[in-house]
Amino acid sequence: MTEIGLRELVGPLLQPGVMLRAGQLALLAVALFAALKIIAFIIGRLVERRFSRQSMMITRKLVTYLGSVVILLIVLAQMGVTLTGLLGAFGIAGVAIGFAAQTSVSNIISGVFLISEKSFEHGDLVRVGDYTGIVLSIDLLSIKIRTLDNQFIRIPNETLIKSEVTTITRFPIRRMNVEFTVSYNTDLSALRQALLEVVRAIPRCLDDPEPLYLIKGFGPRGVDILLGVWFAKEDFVAVKNSVHEGIKARFERDGVEIPAITVLPLS
Amino acid sequence: MQVWGTFPIENRTTYLWRVGSLALWLFRDERQWYWASDYAEQPAVDDPVIARQAIPPEGISWQRLITQSLSPEVVVAPLLPDRPVVVVPSEPLSIAAHTEVWLYVSLPLWLQLRGGERLSEKLGEFGVAALSNTWLGDTFSGRMCYTLQARIGYEPSAVTVQLGEALCCLHIANLSEVTAILDKLAIPCDIMALYRCTDPDATADSIPADVLTTSGIELSFGRANELQVRLQPETAAMRAAWARVSDPRVRAQDSVWHKSISLLKKIGEY
Numbered sequence: 001m002t003e004i005g006l007r008e009l010v011g012p013l014l015q016p017g018v019m020l021r022a023g024q025l026a027l028l029a030v031a032l033f034a035a036l037k038i039i040a041f042i043i044g045r046l047v048e049r050r051f052s053r054q055s056m057m058i059t060r061k062l063v064t065y066l067g068s069v070v071i072l073l074i075v076l077a078q079m080g081v082t083l084t085g086l087l088g089a090f091g092i093a094g095v096a097i098g099f100a101a102q103t104s105v106s107n108i109i110s111g112v113f114l115i116s117e118k119s120f121e122h123g124d125l126v127r128v129g130d131y132t133g134i135v136l137s138i139d140l141l142s143i144k145i146r147t148l149d150n151q152f153i154r155i156p157n158e159t160l161i162k163s164e165v166t167t168i169t170r171f172p173i174r175r176m177n178v179e180f181t182v183s184y185n186t187d188l189s190a191l192r193q194a195l196l197e198v199v200r201a202i203p204r205c206l207d208d209p210e211p212l213y214l215i216k217g218f219g220p221r222g223v224d225i226l227l228g229v230w231f232a233k234e235d236f237v238a239v240k241n242s243v244h245e246g247i248k249a250r251f252e253r254d255g256v257e258i259p260a261i262t263v264l265p266l267s
Numbered sequence: 268m269q270v271w272g273t274f275p276i277e278n279r280t281t282y283l284w285r286v287g288s289l290a291l292w293l294f295r296d297e298r299q300w301y302w303a304s305d306y307a308e309q310p311a312v313d314d315p316v317i318a319r320q321a322i323p324p325e326g327i328s329w330q331r332l333i334t335q336s337l338s339p340e341v342v343v344a345p346l347l348p349d350r351p352v353v354v355v356p357s358e359p360l361s362i363a364a365h366t367e368v369w370l371y372v373s374l375p376l377w378l379q380l381r382g383g384e385r386l387s388e389k390l391g392e393f394g395v396a397a398l399s400n401t402w403l404g405d406t407f408s409g410r411m412c413y414t415l416q417a418r419i420g421y422e423p424s425a426v427t428v429q430l431g432e433a434l435c436c437l438h439i440a441n442l443s444e445v446t447a448i449l450d451k452l453a454i455p456c457d458i459m460a461l462y463r464c465t466d467p468d469a470t471a472d473s474i475p476a477d478v479l480t481t482s483g484i485e486l487s488f489g490r491a492n493e494l495q496v497r498l499q500p501e502t503a504a505m506r507a508a509w510a511r512v513s514d515p516r517v518r519a520q521d522s523v524w525h526k527s528i529s530l531l532k533k534i535g536e537y
Binding site: 171 | 353398414
């Protein structure tokens with residue numbers, strides 16, 4: 001009984017004419033997908049040249065998704081499926097999905113605004129709320145970042161539009177501010193000279209733009225000083241360590257005192 | 268003492284090169300090459316040192332490369348810096364309108380170590396001086412460069428060129444109607460070649476034969492005071508008197524073949 005059923009089901013499909021037709025359709029689908037890949041590549045290249053990498057990524061995905069739908073419809077039409085009824089069903093489904101997917105639509109629209117603003121690009125280091133990480137991808141619904149402690153975080157585009165986003169690596173050079181307090185008996189002109197010498201001795205610190213030396217004011221513990229050092233963005237860790245090591249060593253050598261914070265127990 | 272060239276390195280022996288501020292230790296254990304470098308606070312004023320059986324300082328950080336070949340030789344070749352060098356003269360240069368000047372400046376070299384198969388495997392590159400970084404441009408865009416406080420001479424003989432340095436000739440033409448004031452000069456070392464004079468009699472400049480020189484640079488200020496920088500072309504006469512020691516680091520790869528391969532690779536990755 002089962003054998004007869006299978007033969008009845010599979011038998012017509014194994015006819016030479018049906019097999020040939022299936023092969024033709026498979027070939028057509030493969031050719032169309034290959035053509036779609038090339039078209040997506042060319043459009044992506046044109047968009048990247050004119051706009052940015054994230055615009056290219058979004059455009060490529062849009063072209064791929066839309067093209068895939070069109071290819072599916074072409075293949076179905078070739079198989080003899082009536083598309084009128086199918087498109088009608090798509091319309092009804094579209095309305096239902098539209099109501100159900102308001103958040104997704106909001107994310108897509110936010111994504112379009114994000115891309116047009118060009119606040120950050122693929123590979124940038126960004127800070128969003130409590131998270132700081134490298135942008136891995138900018139997609140239709142969200143961006144994906146890898147935090148510095150190697151966590152993968154997905155942030156919806158809608159959240160990004162509503163929040164403050166800091167692109168840390170937007171510009172090729174950065175300034176690091178080192179703030180500290182020295183006691184009131186410190187010779188400030190000698191201190192300025194010493195700090196600039198410390199910075200000059202570190203090859204990774206830029207001499208142009210010049211380091212910033214600023215007396216911020218007179219605080220309760222001493223004179224508040226700000227030293228701003230410029231460096232290439234990729235040298236952040238090395239410069240931060242070298243500058244702090246250099247300042248500490250120089251202060252120890254020159255006898256400059258950084259007043260310690262005294263914590264008094266509450267009685 | 269000859270610093271550049273091909274040197275046999277005995278097995279399990281540490282060698283030291285001391286050129287300018289650079290101290291470079293090299294050690295070979297069969298096919299394994301170890302090297303470490305350090306910079307002195309002040310450059311050595313005496314002749315460079317190449318020492319055998321050298322004792323490196325404690326705690327120095329070594330790097331290692333294992334090569335295919337058992338070749339015991341190493342090539343020590345001079346190179347120009349990998350970025351432009353911004354030369355800051357001791358006082359700004361003022362060049363009057365419709366005036367041309369030839370200036371000479373010494374640039375620190377890089378030392379490249381090569382070994383292994385056909386002596387073509389790069390072991391490392393080291394500047395003979397620890398140059399500081401500087402930024403050429405505004406804080407939004409520009410280019411990372413090295414900075415160098417240098418004495419600029421009007422004659423080659425006015426510039427002292429040490430063994431780890433090369434002489435660079437700059438031709439500056441102020442074609443504008445106003446005096447040009449230069450407080451710094453950016454020399455595009457990454458696109459310049461390095462030469463050695465092979466026939467001192469054939470050259471107009473009185474440059475000693477043992478001094479390495481770079482491609483010449485031409486700077487001109489146009490009528491609207493815009494600055495143009497270009498390399499002096501390599502002429503047949505120059506090729507007869509000068510031998511190229513190292514090629515420019517940056518070379519345009521714009522051939523149809525390279526573009527086609529690159530395009531195919533990108534389509535494949537897509």
